[in-house]
Structure formats: C-alpha cells, structure tokens
Amino acid sequence: MSHTHPELTTPGPLAPGGLRVTPLGGLGEVGRNMTVFEYDGRLLIVDCGVLFPEDHHPGVDLILPDFESIRDRLDDVEALVLTHGHEDHIGATPYLLRERGNIPLVGSELTLALLGSKLREHRLKETVHHVVKEGERISFGPFDLEFVAVNHSIPDALAVAIRTGAGMVLHTGDFKMDQLPMDGRITDLRAFARLGEEGVDLFLTDSTNAEVPGFTTTEKQIAPVLDRVFHESDQRIIVACFASHVHRVQQILDAAVEHGRKVAYIGRSMVRNMAVARDLGYLNVPPGVLVDAKELATLAPEKQVLVSTGSQGEPMSALSRIAQRSHHFVHIEEGDTVILASSLIPGNENAVYRVINGLARWGARVVHKGNALVHVSGHASAGELLYCYNIVKPRNVMPVHGEIRHLLANGELAKATGVQNVVIAEDGVVVDLIDGKAEIAGKVSCGYVFVDGQSVGDITEASLKDRRILGEEGFISVIVVIDSVTGKVAAGPEIHARGFAEDDTTFDAIKQPIIDALDRALADGVKDTHQLQQQVRRVIGRWVANTHRRRPMIVPVVVES
Incomplete structure (x- = not known):
C-alpha cells in the first residue's frame, strides 16, 4: 500500500x-x-x-x-x-x-x-x-x-x-x-x-x-428490542436519534401504535426532515398517532412518546436541554425511559455520557447501544x-x-x-x-x-487556541499607570482575573514584584509601553506558573499619565 x-x-x-x-x-x-x-x-x-x-x-x-x-x-x-x-x-x-x-x-x-x-x-x-x-x-x-x-x-x-x-x-x-x-x-x-x-x-x-x-446487523432486529422496552415502560418514553434516520423513526411509530401511545417530534431538524420524508412517501405515519409536542403533554405519561434530536450530546439539542432540566416544556420525571437509538460518533463520547448521567440523575432509565440492541x-x-x-x-x-x-x-x-x-x-x-x-x-x-455564528473562515486555529486557554487556564488583566515626569509607577497594578479563586487577596503577593520590575526597567531607560507590558507579562506569567501551575491568557496594559 x-x-x-x-x-x-x-x-x-x-x-x-x-x-x-x-x-x-x-x-x-x-x-x-x-x-x-x-x-x-x-x-x-x-x-x-x-x-x-x-x-x-x-x-x-x-x-x-x-x-x-x-x-x-x-x-x-x-x-x-x-x-x-x-x-x-x-x-x-x-x-x-x-x-x-x-x-x-x-x-x-x-x-x-x-x-x-x-x-x-x-x-x-x-x-x-x-x-x-x-x-x-x-x-x-x-x-x-x-x-x-x-x-x-x-x-x-x-x-x-x-x-x-x-x-x-x-x-x-x-x-x-x-x-x-x-x-x-x-x-x-x-x-x-x-x-x-x-x-x-x-x-x-x-x-x-x-x-x-x-456483517452489520440488519435493521429489522431492532424492532423486537424496541417492543420489549415499550412493553416494560409504564411512563413516558423519549427516543433520541439522528434527525434523518427515517427507518428508525418508522420503527418507533410502529411500536407506538402497537402499544397505544401517541408520538411527537421535538427538535427543528427532526420536525422538518420527517415532514419531508412523509410527504414523499418514505415515512408511513399511521393515522392518529402523531400529535403536537405541547398537546402530547396533556396525555397520561404512559401514552407519550417523544422523538428527539441530540443523540450525540450536542449542547444545544433538545435532549441535552432535557437532561439539564432547561427545556421549556419537557421535564424528566423519575421512571421515564430514554432510548439513545444511534451510534457514538468518534469524539462525542464524553458529551453523550454527560447527557446519559444527567438523565439518570433525575431518575430516568437510559437504554443505549451499550446495554441493548437499539442501534445498528x-x-x-x-x-x-x-x-x-x-x-x-x-x-x-x-x-x-x-x-x-x-x-x-x-x-x-x-x-x-x-x-x-x-x-x-x-x-x-x-x-x-x-x-x-x-x-x-x-x-x-x-x-x-x-x-x-454568521462568520465563515474567520476563526483560525490560533483563535481556537486562545479560546481553549481562556476556557482551561483562565484570564488575567493587569493595569499599571506610569508617571511620565518621575518615571515611576503612579498607580496599580490593578489585577482582574477569571478562572482563579474569587479571593481578592489572591494576587497581592505579585503586585510589589511587578512594581519593582517596572521601576528597574524605567531606571534603565525603557520607555516603550509595549516593552514595559512584556515585562509585566513575564513577571506575572512566571509567578502564576510556579504558584498555580497554570498558563492563563495575560493582557497587560501600561498607561502613561
């Protein structure tokens, strides 16, 4: 090869x-x-x-x-x-x-x-x-x-x-x-x-x-597993799958009819794609089974099936919001059954398990590929x-x-x-x-x-690196005022930080070393504010690395008065 x-x-x-x-x-x-x-x-x-x-x-x-x-x-x-x-x-x-x-x-x-x-x-x-x-x-x-x-x-x-x-x-x-x-x-x-x-x-x-x-397992082998899960569930059932998996949704609709339940879609892409599939004849929706999601909430829990997006743990998806109890009308109750009827796309494992744990915490029974044949x-x-x-x-x-x-x-x-x-x-x-x-x-x-958002290609690997540092290592801004007449520190350093202890005294120990370093640089004839800012960055960066074992984003600002 x-x-x-x-x-x-x-x-x-x-x-x-x-x-x-x-x-x-x-x-x-x-x-x-x-x-x-x-x-x-x-x-x-x-x-x-x-x-x-x-x-x-x-x-x-x-x-x-x-x-x-x-x-x-x-x-x-x-x-x-x-x-x-x-x-x-x-x-x-x-x-x-x-x-x-x-x-x-x-x-x-x-x-x-x-x-x-x-x-x-x-x-x-x-x-x-x-x-x-x-x-x-x-x-x-x-x-x-x-x-x-x-x-x-x-x-x-x-x-x-x-x-x-x-x-x-x-x-x-x-x-x-x-x-x-x-x-x-x-x-x-x-x-x-x-x-x-x-x-x-x-x-x-x-x-x-x-x-x-x-050989890959045939899709039809999922039907008896779904039938058993439906049979064992005496409260609401929520099924999460890809918004384009027409065959999986068909099996859910068929199981719902068999067990006397009504079905509602949640998630914009799910609603849109299943409407397209139904209109073109790729999805057979038995009469009377499909209702609006808000109407579904008026039925007894044992009559409800929700088909949702979010099987990959996407943070803004319907299922993630349900797991965080932040969905505007679906609230997990103890005894509900959630079926994750999809594979794990590589890289999404942590996000998916975060959702599974969130659902389990509220008392839901979570059925997924790891414990039942609910996906092929x-x-x-x-x-x-x-x-x-x-x-x-x-x-x-x-x-x-x-x-x-x-x-x-x-x-x-x-x-x-x-x-x-x-x-x-x-x-x-x-x-x-x-x-x-x-x-x-x-x-x-x-x-x-x-x-x-609306920008395409404006985000670079460098800006993503900055975001990762902000998210993982924290952020520190340092503001110092220099008296242009005396050539000494006139005010500051004022230090603001995110991602560190909220204690106001956290950075007290490094304030005097910053002043000393600036005074030395000024005495040596350094007047360029960019060079002075670099001096501040080095001093606080070294201290944070030794004291907190962190490499935060540091934004020093030196102002002349």
Missing part, C-alpha cells in the same frame, strides 16, 4: 488523458465528505458535507471542507453529486453555493428534498437540480454517471459509477448490505458485478466499519467489504470515509482479496489515475474551515 507523506508537494499539471481525484474532506475523519474529480479540464464534485465540532473546538458550530484549491475553478464544475441526505454529505452545500450559485445538483428524490429545505433556511435560491434513480445514466461534460442503489441508514442512498476517458471510478458513498432492509431496497450487488465485468479502474469504498468483523450501523463491516472486492475485482482501490485507522484496515481487506494497488490518501492528497494505475501525485492545502 502506498502511504501519504507529509513532505508531499503541490501536484503538477494533470497528464493528458488522466483523471485526478482530490479528497477535500472525509479521509482521516468521520465527516465533511467531499471529493473532486478532474478530467479534460472539467471538474465533478461528489458530496459536500460538514463535520461537527468536538470539545476542543469551543464556540464552533460547524466545520466545512476547504474550498481554497478549487475556488478559482468553480466555473469548471460540471455538477455536484450527492450520494445521500446525511449532514456529513450535504451540510456544506449551501456554503459552496454561496460561492457559485448555479452549480447543477444531482441526487435522489429524498436527498434533494432534504437539501432543498436546508437551502431555503439559508435563503438561497433553488439551483438547477437533477433527480436521479438507481439504474439511470446521465452525463455532465466529460463525466458519464450511472447510479446504483445502496442500502444505508437513510433511504434513497446511491453509489455512483463515473465513466471518463481515463477509465471507470465506482464510488460507494456510505453503504451496507442489509439483506432485510425496512424499505426492501437492497444494495444492488448485481449492478456492482456488472460494473466489475466492464472493468472498475478505481474503487472508492466506505471505510467506517472496516475494523468490525463479519449504517456502514458495511469487513465481511461485506470483502464481498464487494471479490464481486467488483477493481484494478485500484482508494478507501474513503473514515479515520486513518479505518482507511488502513479497509486497504488491508482489499489486499487480502488480491487487489494489487491500494492507495491510502488523506484530505488534500491528490491521486492521479493514468494508464490504469492510481498513484499519489502531490498534496493541496486542505485545512479546517470553521463556522462560528
């Missing part, structure tokens, strides 16, 4: 007749999936998703792919293909369309409907969009696209075969091989085999579960990936969608089936397919782009 190297340089021009593949997100992390294909001077983008921030991204709402490497080539983009409707595949699309609003959008009916409601939220006009189904072929410039049905944790997911003069690429998107899916729509292995017979030159495969042996993955496990490699028999494999350990595990599976050339790339690493061989050609800049 060829590995990435940090010393990779900017790639040269693409050789005539070659195909260039540049992942701008999703390789080395779980999220913000985006891949750019270049052939004959034209570009095709597959997916454009977001990554959700972790604890070490304070104040950040979303993380986007870095568009910088294609920013001056947006007019060359033929289309944006969206494999399915999850946020980590469609969530950054509004930000791309702000830069060029008329990029044609290609995807299945449900995917484009979910994206449409997102674009309206961003007050963006609907761009040209092409609704496609499995089995259909459509061309954009030099890219001939064929779509293949794949099974995932959201309906209407598609793999895409991209034919160019350089050969055929098969991109699975996110997929698994559930043989008994809720909607009866299985991953089309016959199409995979047919494309394999034609010759797949480069196979881009979902790596998320490559480390998990065997939407991604193919190692056994399914081996199956695919043997069916497709690709010439080259490039694992996608996953952290580096997932990509490497997936690459090993491909090698085990006899694939000769496996390319392990990360975000920004450019791979060229020339004369049937895929090789790393260089690297483009590909950092994180942070969304903070």
Whole structure:
C-alpha cells in the first residue's frame, strides 16, 4: 500500500488523458465528505458535507471542507453529486453555493428534498437540480454517471459509477448490505458485478466499519428490542436519534401504535426532515398517532412518546436541554425511559455520557447501544467489504470515509482479496489515475474551515487556541499607570482575573514584584509601553506558573499619565 507523506508537494499539471481525484474532506475523519474529480479540464464534485465540532473546538458550530484549491475553478464544475441526505454529505452545500450559485445538483428524490429545505433556511435560491434513480445514466461534460442503489441508514442512498476517458471510478458513498432492509431496497450487488465485468479502474469504498468483523446487523432486529422496552415502560418514553434516520423513526411509530401511545417530534431538524420524508412517501405515519409536542403533554405519561434530536450530546439539542432540566416544556420525571437509538460518533463520547448521567440523575432509565440492541450501523463491516472486492475485482482501490485507522484496515481487506494497488490518501492528497494505475501525485492545502455564528473562515486555529486557554487556564488583566515626569509607577497594578479563586487577596503577593520590575526597567531607560507590558507579562506569567501551575491568557496594559 502506498502511504501519504507529509513532505508531499503541490501536484503538477494533470497528464493528458488522466483523471485526478482530490479528497477535500472525509479521509482521516468521520465527516465533511467531499471529493473532486478532474478530467479534460472539467471538474465533478461528489458530496459536500460538514463535520461537527468536538470539545476542543469551543464556540464552533460547524466545520466545512476547504474550498481554497478549487475556488478559482468553480466555473469548471460540471455538477455536484450527492450520494445521500446525511449532514456529513450535504451540510456544506449551501456554503459552496454561496460561492457559485448555479452549480447543477444531482441526487435522489429524498436527498434533494432534504437539501432543498436546508437551502431555503439559508435563503438561497433553488439551483438547477437533477433527480436521479438507481439504474439511470446521465452525463455532465466529460463525466458519464450511472447510479446504483445502496442500502444505508437513510433511504434513497446511491453509489455512483463515473465513466471518463481515463477509465471507470465506482464510488460507494456510505453503504451496507442489509439483506432485510425496512424499505426492501437492497444494495444492488448485481449492478456492482456488472460494473466489475466492464472493468472498475478505481474503487472508492466506505471505510467506517472496516475494523468490525463479519456483517452489520440488519435493521429489522431492532424492532423486537424496541417492543420489549415499550412493553416494560409504564411512563413516558423519549427516543433520541439522528434527525434523518427515517427507518428508525418508522420503527418507533410502529411500536407506538402497537402499544397505544401517541408520538411527537421535538427538535427543528427532526420536525422538518420527517415532514419531508412523509410527504414523499418514505415515512408511513399511521393515522392518529402523531400529535403536537405541547398537546402530547396533556396525555397520561404512559401514552407519550417523544422523538428527539441530540443523540450525540450536542449542547444545544433538545435532549441535552432535557437532561439539564432547561427545556421549556419537557421535564424528566423519575421512571421515564430514554432510548439513545444511534451510534457514538468518534469524539462525542464524553458529551453523550454527560447527557446519559444527567438523565439518570433525575431518575430516568437510559437504554443505549451499550446495554441493548437499539442501534445498528449504517456502514458495511469487513465481511461485506470483502464481498464487494471479490464481486467488483477493481484494478485500484482508494478507501474513503473514515479515520486513518479505518482507511488502513479497509486497504488491508482489499489486499487480502488480491487487489494489487491500494492507495491510502488523506484530505488534500491528490491521486492521479493514468494508464490504469492510481498513484499519489502531490498534496493541496486542505485545512479546517470553521463556522462560528454568521462568520465563515474567520476563526483560525490560533483563535481556537486562545479560546481553549481562556476556557482551561483562565484570564488575567493587569493595569499599571506610569508617571511620565518621575518615571515611576503612579498607580496599580490593578489585577482582574477569571478562572482563579474569587479571593481578592489572591494576587497581592505579585503586585510589589511587578512594581519593582517596572521601576528597574524605567531606571534603565525603557520607555516603550509595549516593552514595559512584556515585562509585566513575564513577571506575572512566571509567578502564576510556579504558584498555580497554570498558563492563563495575560493582557497587560501600561498607561502613561
């Protein structure tokens, strides 16, 4: 397997007749999936998703792919293909369309409907969009696209075969091989085999579960577990899951009908997405089961089911507010049952356990993946990936969608089936397919782009570091007044601190050393206020490090009078 190297340089021009593949997100992390294909001077983008921030991204709402490497080539983009409707595949699309609003959008009916409601939220006009189904072929410039049905944790997911003069690429998107899916729509292995017979030159495969042996459990096995939980619960039930997991919500609706309960959605994205799924016929809502959340509160607890967002412990989600007892109308009571019907996205573990502990503290019974089969993955496990490699028999494999350990595990599976050339790339690493061989050609800049409120890209790693210091180490401001005539300290130092003991005397011991240091500097002829401020920073910084074992943010202010 060829590995990435940090010393990779900017790639040269693409050789005539070659195909260039540049992942701008999703390789080395779980999220913000985006891949750019270049052939004959034209570009095709597959997916454009977001990554959700972790604890070490304070104040950040979303993380986007870095568009910088294609920013001056947006007019060359033929289309944006969206494999399915999850946020980590469609969530950054509004930000791309702000830069060029008329990029044609290609995807299945449900995917484009979910994206449409997102674009309206961003007050963006609907761009040209092409609704496609499995089995259909459509061309954009030099890219001939064929779509293949794949099974995932959201309906209407598609793999895409991209034919160019350089050969055929098969991109699975996110997929698994559930043989008994809720909607009866299985991953089309016959199409995979047919494309394999034609010759797949480069196979881009979902790596998320490559480390998990065997086959992913079928979605239908959740139903009896939900039935048992509903049967054992004699008070209110709250179920938290992803706002796009239509099949999971369908099972909750079915269980509620079976047990004579009414259902309400809480969380704006849940309400919006389930309305879209219902209108398009992907969600079957039995008559009389769905009520407004505030109306639900008038029913007896044993008649209530709430379907909520917040299964990842997101701080502003409905479930987090319920756990903190700050939700405006849902209050946890002793004996309530909370079901976390989703996986743990890497990095969210602490936030999720914080919510579980908060709910348990108020007397709720919390059912989650760790103690019951209330979630199955939407991604193919190692056994399914081996199956695919043997069916497709690709010439080259490039694992996608996953952290580096997932990509490497997936690459090993491909090698085990006899694939000769496996390319392990990360975000920004450019791979060229020339004369049937895929090789790393260089690297483009590909950092994180942070969304903070209305600002996009204004927050840098340096400012995040400052936020982390403020949050973890504290903040100290020191104000000193210098008499410009006598050249001595006239007033101060006045010290204000956050994140330290509230005792007013905490910093008394360092005030005289600051005055002494300034007097010495002034006596030596130092008059520049910036140099004097640095002197203050050094003295108090050293003292705080020795006394409190902390490295706070220090803001010294020296004023002349």
